[in-house]
Amino acid sequence: MNWQLYDTWLVITGALCAMACALPGAQLVLRRRSMMGEAITHAVLPGVVIAFLITSIRDPLVMLLGAVVIGVLTTVLVDFVQRSGRTEIGASMGIVFTTLFALGLVLIRAFADDVVIDPHVVIYGSIELSYLDQTSLFGWSVPRGAVVNGGALLINGLVFLVFHKELKLTAFDESLAAAMGFRPRLVQGILMAMTAATAVAAFETVGSLLVVAMFIVPGATAWMMTDRYGPMLVWTLVLAAATALLGHVAALVVPGWFGFEGMSTAGSMAVMSGVLFAAAWAFSPRHGLIARAVGRRQLSLRIAKEDVLGLLYRHEEGARSGDRPLTAGDLREALSVSRSIAVAALRGVRSAGQVTIESNRLQLTEQGRVAARSLVRTHRLWERFLWERLGLRPDHIHGTADRLEHFTSPAMIEELSAHDEGEDPHGRPIPPAED
């Protein structure tokens, strides 16, 4: 890999662009309006073309104005179609943005001689060429794309700072916001205008079709990583910047693996945002697939261990002389969990010193018996409670009590103890709390 100043600027431009888009995008994700990002980025096309046709110059400010107008118009139209046509929100978005996009395409084709908009740029963007188009900023010569996207990021950042409260509140609870006089529709309008303006700024960098990835994916990924609004926005920005860096590196490195020479940086950025999402999906500490699977397994392991103790205790309780002690095989059968969990549960209670195994005979230790007694006590207290207080039939309560016994806090046991009448509904003794 041959990294040059060109590559640094390219990553900076891409990162500024991705970060500028990701901020309003995160809000859209929180509002369940991600697809408004898709809708607005598509709908902006005719706005830009018309603005261009009217002024016949490629004045960035005019284009921006056209975009903002069409962005707000899209929101209004989607709302309008949804209300007056009783159309589902998804369908009304689809109708509005495909129509506007089709209009844009027709205009481009019809006025191809007057409108110098390259369909190729519309799809791919031209981030690779952004370095060539330099402009001067405070006496420094920097790529124009970096200035445009940096400006968008700056403005979006300011809006998010100034309207921090308002954006958060209206996204979470529109009716409270309205009751307080915070005008949720106005705030939403600001957000949509911001989305449209940002989309136009990002147009030439990543293209109008790929910009959706920059809007939605970093925000969604950030939501997988944190449960707080402020940190989520920070994560969003970091992930967006990482998307640009990884995207460009991948665009330089990956084609070589397959014997190609290069690939679209914008496309590669979109792919990398997906890779980051997949990583968060798998490894996020709280919401990740792995963390959740581990948590589930630990829970079922704990339940299985407690069940082992309970089974042994009940067996001891009902055993007459001459009954054979339980074997590991008996337990595994009785537990009705997967084999690996049963094995792990047995290993767990043994290493905790609660159960001994001698020539495949399982025996509770004194320590294990204390733990088991308290569990069985909880179970039978629950049965008593369910039968006595809730009026459930005795033959229906075992399963419920079986689940509840694993999730009972000491305070709840204390409350249940009030119903300790010495016996459960089946006539079995409720073991005392202490010896």
Add this chain to the structure above:
Amino acid sequence: MLAEVQTDWWDSFVRALLLRDANTLWVVAGVLGLGIASGAVGSFLVLRRRALTADAVSHATLPGIAVAFMVMLGAGFSGKSLPGLLLGAFLAGLLSMVVLVLIRRTTHLKDDAAIGITLSVFFGVGICLLSFVQQLPTGNAAGLETFIFGKAATMLAADARMIGIASLVVVVMVVLFFKELGAICFDEGWAAARGWPVLALDFLLTGLVVLVTVLAIQSVGLVLAIALLIIPASTALLWSHRLPVVVLLSALLGGFGAWFGAMLSASIPRMPTGPVIVLACAVLFIASLVFGRRGIVQRWLSRRSLARRVDRQHLLRACWEIMEQDDVASVPLDRLIEWRSWSRRRVGVCLRRCTGRGLLELREGGAVRLTEAGRLRAGRIVRNHRLWEAYLIRHADIAPSHVDRDADAIEHVLDADLISSLEAVLGATAGSVPPSPHVMGGEGRP
């Protein structure tokens, strides 16, 4: 000059219309079939509130197309065979639906985010693969890029025939599984409880959606493919809510939009097929939205007349009640304004409408008086109002869904026995104005 251009345009339009051109014939037939198929499938998709999932599918076809191209090229074929490319697109579309469902099921992200992620990442992969394809020596990648915006004109007769046949298959499937698809669209829980294989049917619908989307990308392009599924169906829903009607209408609208768009773009130079088809469908939608049976104009008119009637009834009832309570023959304007808590202007406007209808007459000194017709009318309004109130009080457990307070004649909504029992409750004789049922609760009424 202008006339000449117009004749040219007209000529080619007529040529296209009369299908003089063999290739145009096939293209038009293929696009027509496509429109019908996507209209029919789309109505189920929209009813199932999954409209935008089709957008994820259509964007996800791009990597499928690119991979199929490279695989076919690697296997020694030309790589541009349409069936092969569409097979790749179909598989990629199905894969995207799997990813979509996985995200929805295993994260707390909502549908919209899941669709957005799937759509943009798959499309990104597609763009990356396209840049590889372009570098292939035989790659002539321009052919693949047409799938993004669509290009019906490049369709060969064989391709069109294939698309037409596939569309026919889709339509047959919809007809065969009509009842089943309808069941999962309206009430999934009910369908499951009745023993329908909901999962399998969902898969069937998804498969049909993917198939239609894949067929559509060549003519309308993958960005706009969703329009053919959504717009005709939403248009049909503006006219009817009966499933067979919706599906049939949606298919017809889709077919017409596709056919008309294809004709137009074939006859006018520089008119891209896909966008024109979408715009044709959109025009039908907008027209239905405005003028349809449940359209804006209709609803605005009925709402306005409702508002006026309610105002008029309020005014007449207020006059009656004031006369009843104050025991006067004419009602001072100020008393009226206070009674209804309306603005002076609103009372004025409403008064003018009522005097225009000969229900009220203005007296000197700012008072109004019911005319003979007005007295009759007000009496009936008050009677109905009080009967409705009594009904609400007596039959409250079922009342809210039955109450139609605007029904001029209460007799049309409630049966005669009920009315007479209500009248008995209120202590009135049949047809007369019963006293108000406001007897309980000190603070309910001024």
Add this chain to the structure above:
Amino acid sequence: MTQKDPEQSEHVNEASGLGPEHSSGSPLSIHDLTVAYDRRPVLWDVDLDVPAGKLITIVGPNGAGKSTLLKAALGLIPSTSGRIRVFGKPMKQQRSEVAYVPQRESVDWQFPVSALDVVMMGRYGAVGWCRPVGRRHREQALAALDRVGLGDMAARQISQLSGGQQQRVFLARALAQDAQLYLMDEPLASVDAATEQAIIEVLRTLRTEGRTVVVVHHDLQTVEDYFDHVILLNMRVVASGPVSEVFTAEALRQTYGGQLTILSEASERLARSNDVGRS
């Protein structure tokens, strides 16, 4: 506890010590309110004066327009006609005097905020547009969380709270608004008995502070224990007044149609207890 005697309740009403700025009118006065969704009327000529410094409940069958009444009073949904006054002035001028507790299902509990964040939203109205939330507001929010017994849950993400705790967070948010009039939409829906008691305790404290609390409620059995004043609503106000006067078997039968056995049972019980109370 409950004001059974109408005369006594009148007395409390006058003595509830509202500031002079509120003497100008009833906390919530609704005149001639009609709300319609398209052609279907949901509320119909509702006239209502809510007494100050009381616990007031709105009860009525499903579809009676209870939530709609609150929303229309707040101006969240448009009304066809009617005038709404809060302490004698239009709602727009009185927003800071009114706190609203929406139904729990109305928000996405996966939203990335902590319990404290949600409660702090109650202070936003006092903070005003574009200003950051200061330390003082933060402390008020924490105090509100403490009042509902969730002080140690402040940092929890809201989806990790139980249903009852979520409802209490909403209550704390309303407390943080420090309003004179509280409008609560089913705050006791699907919460456990302990939470219900905790919430009711808080509502009683509000009453002793002279604030007015209007609660949409669904459980007729507890109306008599919890509330002073009841509004029976079924598209229109069937009856409104002190619980002991209005909450009679007859009025209940009229509101609910006397169809559900449990309700008739409850009303019989109430009728008996009312007789005992009067004799």
